[in-house]
Amino acid sequence: MVSAFELRIALAILAVVIIAAIYVWYRANSKDRQIDELSVNDLDLTDELDDIPSIAQVDDALGLPDDLRSEFQDVSKELREETISKRVQEAQRARMEASKTSSVESAAMDKSSKEMLVIFHVVARQDEVFTGPMIVRMMSDLDLEHGEMDIFHYNVERLGKKHSVYCVANMLKPGTFDLQAMDTFETRGLTMILQLPGPEDELKSFNIMAEHAQRLAAFLNGDLLDENHNLITKQSISVYKEQVQLFGLRATRQSVTA
Numbered sequence: 001m002v003s004a005f006e007l008r009i010a011l012a013i014l015a016v017v018i019i020a021a022i023y024v025w026y027r028a029n030s031k032d033r034q035i036d037e038l039s040v041n042d043l044d045l046t047d048e049l050d051d052i053p054s055i056a057q058v059d060d061a062l063g064l065p066d067d068l069r070s071e072f073q074d075v076s077k078e079l080r081e082e083t084i085s086k087r088v089q090e091a092q093r094a095r096m097e098a099s100k101t102s103s104v105e106s107a108a109m110d111k112s113s114k115e116m117l118v119i120f121h122v123v124a125r126q127d128e129v130f131t132g133p134m135i136v137r138m139m140s141d142l143d144l145e146h147g148e149m150d151i152f153h154y155n156v157e158r159l160g161k162k163h164s165v166y167c168v169a170n171m172l173k174p175g176t177f178d179l180q181a182m183d184t185f186e187t188r189g190l191t192m193i194l195q196l197p198g199p200e201d202e203l204k205s206f207n208i209m210a211e212h213a214q215r216l217a218a219f220l221n222g223d224l225l226d227e228n229h230n231l232i233t234k235q236s237i238s239v240y241k242e243q244v245q246l247f248g249l250r251a252t253r254q255s256v257t258a
Contacts, residue, residue, distance in 0.1 A: 114254065116196040116247045118206060118240060119227035120213045121171060122220060123189040130220050132185030135177070138219050142212045144168060150176035154208065156199050163199035166209040168192050190216070202248035203241065210237055 124130055139145075144152040153164040169175040171189035178185070194209045196202050213232075217224040224232045 114251065116202075116244070118194040118196070118209065118244070120192040120209070120232065121189055121225040121227070121229060122192065122213060122217045122222045123171070123225055123229075124187075124220070124222050128221070129186040129188060130190065130222065132177075132182030134220060135185070135187075135190070136179075136182050138216055139168070141219075142215065146177065146179055150178070152177065154212070158199055165198055165200055165205050166192060166194040166212075189222070192216075196244065196247060197251055202244050202251070206240065206244045210240070 122130075139152045142154065144154050147153050147155075147162075148164070149167075149169075151170075152168040153162075154166050155162040155164055157163070169191045170177060170187050171191045172187050175191070192209055192213050194205055196205065198205050200208075213224055216222075226232050226236065230236075
């Protein structure tokens, strides 16, 4: 039979075992609670992720257009960078081409500003023509000479060499005059061309051609027209003079500053 002393020892051992079991259980549950707390609190990166800029924010910072933004919604960073680089290079090439075109246009404008053409037409009236003998006689009266390019020139002499002030061509193709065939030659009109600057003062050259054009039209009983085939009047002659004078002033200014 178990004595009271033995019973006490057995209860004491059981108490120790229970306490040890409770300690072990507590330690185990304490680790689980720490892991749970870490997963809920320490592993909550919401605040940190909020600080990372979104693709849209990056696109805003780069100033990307809408078409690029839509293209980049579902692509990798490498593809985004490659596409942007290509677009930047294309834009640079486009700017360079535009710059070249602008330079060519500026050069053409600069060249046109240094030259001026005044064109008159002396045209036969309806059902009439100008004959070769009539033209040869009038060219002689106005001191024009048949010469370069088989057309007539009003020349001035400088340092022993003749220089054309203005010229007269056949209004019809090929624009030339064959002196050997002038007896049978006929045409509907003559074209007078003054190119500035020339060997004479701009306004003086224009005045010479304008006077000769009026005399030629009167002698041949034709109409004096401008380059657009509008009838030339005293008022239009005045406008031409103003344009020629303005061109002369610009040409003088450019030669001084050159």
